[in-house]
Amino acid sequence: MHGGIRRSQYNEVAEAIFLTQGFVYNTAEQAEARFLETGPDEFIYARYGNPTVAMFEERIALLEGAEDAFATASGMAAVNGAVTSMLKAGDHVVSAKALFGSCLYILEEILTRYGVEVTFVDGTDLDQWKAAIREDTKAVFFETVSNPTLEVIDLKAVADLAHAVGALVVVDNVFATPVYSKALENGADVIVYSTTKHIDGQGRCLGGVILGSKEFIRGTVEPYMKHTGGSMSPFNAWVMLKGLETIDLRVRAQSASAQAIAEALVGHDKLARVIYPGLEGHAQHAIAIEQMGQGGTVLSLDLKGGQEAAFRFLNALQIAVISNNLGDAKSIVTHPATTTHQRLPEEQKVHLGITPGLVRFSVGIEDTGDLIADVKQALDAV
């Protein structure tokens, strides 16, 4: 709530929005001093840093328990910045294959174009990680909970394998959220969030953040980000700061609701599967509880009737809106096969478990009973 605040001379309660690209120097000598590498750590230009952005960075670092953070323009700017800033041609990376579409694009299309070798594994299979990680592996990358199939990866076990060869563990931690994250104590070196999701939590702004050691954030990430232009706007940082004030209340309520909805739907005759890490029947239930304490704010439903059934279900819902964000205070439903993962070839979709009947349900803060009743009436309409 209070961490990282920088009050102006007016002693305002709510954080100020410093909507300025630059900062005035009192003298030419002061300007010269500030540009020196060894100069005072004060603001120069908003692409390098800004007081409102710095407040957000400090607050999220405190919440995550990380030494430092760099805020970015979007979650993808954070994923790209985290991996591209540390890698060079000839390096080797091992990545889970079940990834958010744009993360997959960076690992599969961009890094390889610049001479980085990437090996993809089934993230839930430790033997595949063991076989793929080599003496010269520089980094491993995975989503701690994958989007949209909600596979949970054993962070501690993968981190042990990576650290044995000196590789950095980079995790996209969106589904765990900073509320439930124990990523650092479980062995992650670098944590990335799309702050567009639970951190804003009300669907207003894009944003991202990279968290890690001071040395990594200021020595590796900052030079890359400040010269390539993916910094967060001060206005968006202010929205994210406000989001951090309520994230704990929202995410706990959303997770409790998601658990109740999942339990109410298990065994429903219109559903082939209810996928939710908080259910005992989930393949990585024990890991999810160990890593996050609960199952998260998102569940996925696989309808028996394929795409036609999924579309009828989506169109019959009266509370959840059809969109593609997640972590929002409003419940949001997505049909990944025809939207977020549309570009993937059919066989890759099947391989990743993105079936025609799959619906991703991001649970909001509406009344739990109303949400369950709505889902049930929409299933009746199928």
Ligand SMILES: *Cc1c(COP(=O)(O)O)cnc(C)c1O
């Ligand atoms: C949404 C999302 C991203 C991308 O974030 P943007 O803010 O949309 O750029 C990356 N990873 C995961 C797991 C996501 O859900």
